[in-house]
Amino acid sequence: MPVPGNGNRPGAAQAPSSTAPRTHPAPVTLGDHPRAGLYGAGLLAHGTGLAVTPVPPSGDTPPEPGEGEGPGKPDPRHGAAPDITPSATPATGAGHLTLLLVENDPAGALSIPEMLDASGKPIRVRTARNLTEAARLLTDDVHCVLLDLNLPAADDDDPLAVLRRLLDLAPHHAVLALTASEDVEGGAEAVRVGAQDFLVRDELDGRVLSRAVRYAVERKRADTAQRQLAEGRLRAQENARLERGLLPTPLLEGAPLRFAAHYRPGRSRALLGGDFYDTVRTPDGTVHAMIGDVSGHGPDEAALGVELRIAWRALTLAGLSGDRLLATLQEVLEHEREDEETFATLCTVDIAPDGRSAAMCLAGHPAPVVRRGGGRAELLPQEPCGPALGLLPRGRWPRTQVGLGPEWSLMLYTDGLIEGRIGAGSLRLGQEGMLALVREHQGAGLRGAELLESTVHAARDLNGGELTDDVAAILLAR
Numbered sequence: 001m002p003v004p005g006n007g008n009r010p011g012a013a014q015a016p017s018s019t020a021p022r023t024h025p026a027p028v029t030l031g032d033h034p035r036a037g038l039y040g041a042g043l044l045a046h047g048t049g050l051a052v053t054p055v056p057p058s059g060d061t062p063p064e065p066g067e068g069e070g071p072g073k074p075d076p077r078h079g080a081a082p083d084i085t086p087s088a089t090p091a092t093g094a095g096h097l098t099l100l101l102v103e104n105d106p107a108g109a110l111s112i113p114e115m116l117d118a119s120g121k122p123i124r125v126r127t128a129r130n131l132t133e134a135a136r137l138l139t140d141d142v143h144c145v146l147l148d149l150n151l152p153a154a155d156d157d158d159p160l161a162v163l164r165r166l167l168d169l170a171p172h173h174a175v176l177a178l179t180a181s182e183d184v185e186g187g188a189e190a191v192r193v194g195a196q197d198f199l200v201r202d203e204l205d206g207r208v209l210s211r212a213v214r215y216a217v218e219r220k221r222a223d224t225a226q227r228q229l230a231e232g233r234l235r236a237q238e239n240a241r242l243e244r245g246l247l248p249t250p251l252l253e254g255a256p257l258r259f260a261a262h263y264r265p266g267r268s269r270a271l272l273g274g275d276f277y278d279t280v281r282t283p284d285g286t287v288h289a290m291i292g293d294v295s296g297h298g299p300d301e302a303a304l305g306v307e308l309r310i311a312w313r314a315l316t317l318a319g320l321s322g323d324r325l326l327a328t329l330q331e332v333l334e335h336e337r338e339d340e341e342t343f344a345t346l347c348t349v350d351i352a353p354d355g356r357s358a359a360m361c362l363a364g365h366p367a368p369v370v371r372r373g374g375g376r377a378e379l380l381p382q383e384p385c386g387p388a389l390g391l392l393p394r395g396r397w398p399r400t401q402v403g404l405g406p407e408w409s410l411m412l413y414t415d416g417l418i419e420g421r422i423g424a425g426s427l428r429l430g431q432e433g434m435l436a437l438v439r440e441h442q443g444a445g446l447r448g449a450e451l452l453e454s455t456v457h458a459a460r461d462l463n464g465g466e467l468t469d470d471v472a473a474i475l476l477a478r
Helices: 131-137 161-169 181-192 206-246 301-316 323-338 430-443 448-463
Strands: 098-102 124-128 146-147 174-179 197-200 258-264 275-281 287-294 344-351 359-362 369-372 400-402 406-413 471-477
Touching: 098 131, 124 131, 131 161, 131 197, 146 161, 146 206, 161 174, 161 181, 174 181, 181 197, 197 206, 206 258, 206 471, 258 287, 258 448, 275 301, 275 471, 287 301, 287 471, 301 323, 301 344, 323 344, 323 359, 369 430, 430 448, 448 471
Parallel strands: 098 124, 098 146, 146 174, 174 197
Antiparallel strands: 258 471, 275 287, 287 344, 344 359, 359 400, 369 406, 406 471
């Protein structure tokens, strides 16, 4: 509205062991893994020229940039237990892939072969002997965790308790399960629980492990993206249900009137805008109709429009009308708006119980269109007109008496319908242009919802595309 006239993480892990992480003995290459094709789906294979680059666990070798240095980055080389904050989202840049191995092998028999990522860079390796150490080493630059399923667990009844605990610690990291050759079924169960894949302990080689790590990382990213997409769709569906629920249901039981409405928010993918309308019949037989428009566009304006509509209905059913009703609505707006410059225009019409006359109030809003009998549609007088709600501290809104007769139709609308352009120039449709469209479509025999829809579509066609403002229109006929 451009012018007033109208527009799990679980609790902290136990203190880590003071023993520093270990390096691995010289790598052993065992040849192609018989299940290599499973891990390498969609990924490039690499040669066997290998070079291990483990992260130094202790000693004088400086850490890689970004590891163990700077605020909030614990140094994995120190034995002191820092504040454990695992499981941030892993980095996804073009740097080295980092693998965290979690296994308890006192004899040091497990040898991690050298690995390369898809660009030929060495995959870095960190080691932890238990989940406490793993929680300390799960920094942002760790992409994948290789977990030995034979780690001792507190819950002896659940063979995958260690895996479940790790998945809680690292919900955003890819996880590979490491199992013994005689426990392939345990590896498959690990995948069902949440690991991206599993490897057989006695059959590791560099090429298979490299591809398994890369596959797990990419699968985790794809799973995360898919989950976020599904969550976004659910939120959109919930928002749609909420917005539909906030649109009014006219209370016209017992009234000998026909009602139609057309509503289209200007915001992309929204169902509710700053325009609002409502219609109710009070016990004395009077039918009260209202349409309004909150300045601006967005969810705040839509919410304020809903508040004003509900307030109008409550005040009308309580017996208020005219100046008293609009003054109270202005108080509601002033209390609920986020910005003191926010205002709202409004048009109210109170149709007498016999249906032959009405009283109209305008608060900075365009006047309705009326058609009496078989005559031509015409605009009701724009004056007298009070100020838009929220502009003047103590405004006055005079009521205008309107004769309707035995047969008539009355169309209320917001300025989104009349502010569209005509062609590529700066000329606006305006009230007279809209009136010409209404007359044309009424002459073609259109009534009710068809009349409203055809008028809005014609205004859109003249605009050369979608109307940018919210559009609301209602039609009452007798």
